[in-house]
């Protein structure tokens with residue numbers, strides 16, 4: 001179809017999505033290449049800032065929108081240059097060119113003619129013919145350049161196949177250097193522009209005939225593969241052999257001539273030298289993750305070293321606890337008392353235990369004991385000017401709410417605590433210190449390396465830190481397994497809770513969880529008990545079995561809110577996607593005349609159970625939180641200005657209401673069945689777990705353990721027996737990370753330096769400053785062989 005155009009001026013912008021540059025606007029028509037009688041036309045597309053005084057030429061197609069009628073869908077556009085003498089004089093004497101009046105504008109047009117603008121764009125020297133003073137000449141050329149250069153570049157980007165959305169992003173990143181960067185190193189885009197991957201950049205490179213072994217190509221392939229492997233495994237480093245083999249496949253799949261492993265080695269060294277990746281013991285890590293692990297270790301050491309323990313005696317703590325026990329109607333066991341004793345005396349305490357072992361009960365006792373020992377009030381109203389001494393936080397809104405409910409004290413998400421919106425670039429973020437004396441983090445196993453690094457950077461020396469969690473659960477979604485690594489390092493006071501308290505006489509779920517955790521496979525797993533049962537079925541049978549279970553569960557009083565189906569993978573007949581559709585039709589069937597909204601393959605209905613897929617820090621709703629669709633408002637009932645955004649979907653996450661337009665629906669999915677990863681941090685009265693042999697790749701002990709510990713009162717397991725046995729047997733769910741070693745090294749090295757007689761005090765102080773350790777200068781010191789003070793001095 002031939003391209004059509006509209007020339008006109010923007011009259012109004014109805015809708016704008018700044019992150020995509022998408023706009024819907026009303027344009028006053030000056031000229032069209034097709035029949036158009038109305039004075040105005042609606043134009044949609046991706047546009048940068050548009051000047052309402054200026055006419056533009058929009059290229060694209062006239063389309064017939066089923067609801068809004070005739071519109072123009074713009075593919076690319078350009079300022080519409082004035083071309084007759086009168087308009088050109090008006091243009092040059094406009095406010096666009098400060099200091100140039102009508103007389104000067106006339107001189108410009110008289111000298112350069114009707115093509116004055118094009119001439120100046122193509123050949124700035126043409127300005128020398130103009131009878132203008134240097135300052136005016138400069139204004140003229142600067143403005144022309146700023147205005148027309150970007151358009152030329154955007155047009156070139158369009159020709160290279162980038163839609164306006166990406167073209168603007170690229171242009172805003174590189175400005176005048178855009179075309180040079182594209183031609184010389186299109187791979188730069190992989191790093192700088194979200195939405196451009198290696199393959200796209202590689203196609204561009206082919207267009208510019210860059211060779212298969214172009215150094216930048218090799219480096220970009222390595223960088224892309226390193227990040228891909230890390231985000232898909234949660235590891236914080238990748239072994240050299242795997243990185244090289246996988247990258248070779250990526251690079252050589254699409255080209256005739258093949259890159260060799262030896263060529264990649266050179267590129268790896270370059271990347272290391274440039275500070276983008278880090279090499280250690282035949283492994284590679286992105287520099288930022290490597291630095292984060294060091295930073296965490298160092299910061300925790302600084303906290304430990306700068307903490308003056310009050311050294312409360314066990315007797316004193318026990319005495320304080322006596323009253324607390326009476327108030328709470330509880331008697332803390334020896335291990336629990338020890339946890340509270342360590343908590344009030346230590347700089348960092350790690351408290352780990354399975355479900356029902358009393359973690360929350362200990363937090364309550366610890367907070368009360370801490371307040372009494374320090375003479376702090378726990379009444380929030382007593383703190384108008386001073387900050388509250390005890391700060392509580394958790395990685396998700398749900399966990400924070402639970403913490404607040406069970407302690408009766410304010411608790412927030414870690415993001416809120418740190419004042420993060422979730423939008424910021426975190427690499428060089430300088431956060432304010434968190435106020436208060438004691439910081440308790442719950443559900444710590446869900447905190448990843450990046451967030452933990454930010455958290456510890458905001459803890460002032462002197463503040464005590466208590467990390468609470470269950471180290472046997474699945475680790476965080478993001479890279480690392482911080483909680484587990486800190487415990488393994490043995491560098492901190494750690495209390496492991498073993499005794500299970502939450503267990504009524506007929507409850508067997510928690511015992512099962514603890515058995516699974518120790519790798520015990522016995523026949524009792526498949527027996528039926530009042531609170532749990534096992535139903536053997538194949539992947540193909542899962543759907544129909546599940547439907548029968550749901551009907552029976554409903555008869556027993558369970559409903560959409562109290563039951564939850566969990567499965568490890570999305571695809572296949574026993575996968576999350578298929579089961580969600582099936583369960584939606586059983587639990588929330590389509591009623592006649594109910595408003596629905598389609599997004600992707602899902603038809604959302606009012607009453608649907610949904611899960612939030614990303615962190616929306618501003619709305620305080622986090623990845624994995626489960627909510628409901630409470631309303632769908634057709635756009636005709638919305639204010640006129642909002643109608644172009646489509647129907648409005650109202651969601652409720654435990655009382656937190658959010659309104660999403662259609663374009664936001666990528667942030668949610670159906671949640672009748674969710675992944676076990678997404679269910680981390682949540683509990684349900686009835687959990688129905690689906691594990692089949694087809695899920696083999698995912699079947700690990702910590703996955704099964706996490707799944708069944710989500711069940712509060714009833715558990716139904718379905719699937720293949722072998723799938724359950726495989727999961728229990730496979731304890732390889734641990735990730736490859738370096739944090740444990742880092743912590744051990746730092747604690748060991750710093751202690752050695754501190755106690756060493758080789759160094760004078762000022763040298764010791766220097767070594768122990770953040771700069772020395774931050775620059776990883778102690779990295780080569782592991783072992784401390786042949787170290788001299790000069791080794792620590794900056795060259």
Ligand SMILES: Nc1ncnc2c1ncn2[C@@H]1O[C@H](COP(=O)(O)OP(=O)(O)OP(=O)(O)O)[C@@H](O)[C@H]1O
Nearest residue numbers: 331332333354355356357358359360361362501502
């Ligand atoms: N020493 C104790 N004596 C009697 N009951 C206790 C004791 N410690 C904890 N409990 C009880 O055990 C139950 C579980 O405790 P709690 O909720 O603190 O465990 P938890 O480890 O936080 O569990 P989860 O992680 O599953 O939330 C609670 O009802 C609590 O009152």
